[in-house]
Amino acid sequence: MVSGARKHVLITFGRSFLTLNLARQLAAAGHKVSTCDSLPITVSRFSNAVSSFHRVSPPKFKPQEYCREVAELVKSEGIDMVIPIHEETDILSMMAGLFPPTCELFLSPFELEDMLHNKFSFQEALVERGFPTLKFAKIASAEDTEGLDFDTPFAVKQTYSRGSQKVYKAHPGQSLDFLTFDPANPWIAQEWMEGDRYCTYSVCRDGEVFAHATYPVSYAIDGSSCLAFTQVDHQPILDWVQRFAKSVNFTGHMGLDFIDHPEKGLYTIECNPRGTSGIMMYTRENRLDRAFFGENTEIISPPEGRTRMIGVGMTLYGWRKSGRAGNSLRQFFRDFRAASDVIYDPQDRLPAVMLIPAYIAILTHGYKYKVGLAEAFMHDHEWDGHKI
Template structure:
C-alpha cells in the first residue's frame, strides 16, 4: 500500500498499524524527510512534487510508483485527497484509491456546500450564510442576532477563525472568488471530534474524543476515547446518505438545548487515527473486513508529546489549566511518536521540524502553515 504525506504523525501511526498487520507500506511526500520516512514500519519513501503547486505531476508520479511497486491501495491523508479524486483515471485499475468521487469529496470539504448538504437532507445544523463581497459582509453582520464565526469555505486548523458579533464591521475581510467566506452561528456546548473509516456508505471504524488540551482551544494535543452513541449514529447517517468511502473527521457541538450539530467535516485523515493500537486491527476497516465497529478502548488516551511540552502547560491550552493537571495528563497519555519498537521517528524529530521550518521560510508562512501548506487545496480548478 501507499500512504501520502509522510511528514504527518497521522501517516506514521497508520503506517505502524498497517505494518503490524503484515502490510508493506510505501510513503511519499514533497518534503525531503519526515517522521514516516525513518520508521521501520515503512519499506520505501519517495519524494514527489508538491500537490498544491504541481498537481498533475504529483498524481502522475504517484501513479508511476503504484505501477512500479505493484501497490494495491493508495490512502491519502491530507487535502491531496481532492486532487487525487480529480485525477483518479491516471491510476491503474489494479489499484484502489481509498476515497470517494471528487463530487463527494469536494462537497464535504467545502464548508459552505457541506452545510447546505445537511439542510438538503433535513439534518439540523448551525445557521450560516455565504460572504463573497463587502455587501454580503454587511448583510451577514445585520442578519445574525448572536455571535458568529467567520472563516473561509476552504480552510483548516492552521488558519484564522474570526469571532464576530451582530453589527460588527467586517471590512477587514479580503475576497478570493474561488474561496468565499462562511458566516456560521457560534454555539456553545461540549465539543467533540471524530475519526471514521468508511467504505461504500458503511462505517467500519470510529473514534470519538472531546476537545481537551489544544493549541488555542482548537488544534488538539490529547485524544481520549469516549463513548457517545449519539455521535456514532449521527455519523453513520451522514456516511450512508452520501455513500462515503474514505476516512473522515467531524467537529461536533453538543448543546444542552439543541443537541448535536456539526461545525464542519474533514473528508480525510484526522488525529483520531492516532488513538488506535496494533491489537485493535484498524487495518481491517480500510478493506471492509470487520463485521463489528472497531473503536479504541474506552478511556485510552494518546498525545502529541512534543506539542504538549511546548503548548500544554499554557493557560490557553485547557480550561482552568494548572501544572498539576498538565503533568497528570502527560503521565496518563501515550505519546504518538515515541516508540521503543520504532525509535527513529522520535529521535529524529528535530530534523523533521527543521524540514518543516525550511518549507515555512520557502512559502513565507508560519511553522504550522509550513507543515501542510503545499498539500492544501482551496477549490482552484486544475
C-alpha cells in the same frame, strides 16, 4: 483485492504523525507500506514499518506533477491501495483517472470530496438531508457582510480552511471590512454556540462505517488542532456519523467536529473528508487495517478511556492558556504524564530520534513560504478550492 491477503499500501503525506501511526498498524498486520512526501526528511521515512519512501512534487503547487508521480509509483511499485492523509485527497480525486484499475484510491469521487471539504456546501448538504444545523450564510463579497442578520455571535472562516488558520468570532453589527475575498474560496458565517466539543474519526466504505473514534477537545493549538485524545463512548455521535455516511455513500476516512449543547442538542460544525488525529488513538492490536479493506463485521473503536498525545505538540503549545481549554497548568502536567506519546514507540524508536531533523525540514519549508511552524506542517498539501 482478495480479502485477508497481504497488500502493498502507499500512504501519502509522510511527514504526518497520522501516516506514521497508520504505517505501524498496517505493517504489524502483515502489509507492505510505502510513504511519499514533498519533503526529503519525514518521521515516517525512518520507521521500520515503512519499506520505501518516495519524494514527490508538492501537491498544492504542482498538482498535476504530483498526481502523475504518485500514479507512476503505483505502477512501478505494485501498489494495491493509496491512502491519502491530508488535502491531497481532493487533488488525487480530481485526477483519479490516471490510476490503474488494479489500485484502489481510498477516497470518494471529487464531487463528494469537494462538497464535504467546502464548509458552506457541507452545511447545505446537511439541510438537504434533514440534519439540524446552526445558522449559516456565505460571504463572497463586501456586500454580503451588510446583509448578515445574525442576532447572536457568529464565527467567520473561509469555506476551504483548516485548524491552523484563523477563525474570527464576530458580533451582530460588527464591521467585517478586514476580510479579503478570493472567488474560489469565500467565507462562511456560522452561529457561534457554546457546549461540549467533540471530534471524530471514521473509516467508511460505500456508506458503511467500519471504524469510529470520538474524543473531546481538550488540549489544542489555539483551541482548534487537537494535541491530546481520549476515547469516549458517545452513541448519538456514532449514530449521526453512520446516518450521514450512508446518506452520501462515502468511502474514505472522515473527521467531523461537533458541539453538544445541553438543551439544544447535537450540531456538526464542519467535515474533514480525510485522515484526522483520531487515527492516533488506535494501536496495533486494534487491527485498523481491516476497516480500510472492509473486512470487519463490527465497528472497530479504541477502548474507552485510552489517551494518546502528540508529545512535541503538547510541549510547544498544550501548556499555553490558549491551548488548555480551561485546564489549569497543574492539570496539564498531570495529563501530560498520564498520556502515551504517539511518536515514541519501543518497537520503532528511530522516528522519535529523527524528530529534530524532521522539524528542521518543516521549519525550512516554513521559511521558504513565510509561514509559521503550525502552518508549514501542511502548507504545501492544502487545497483551497482552485480547480486544476
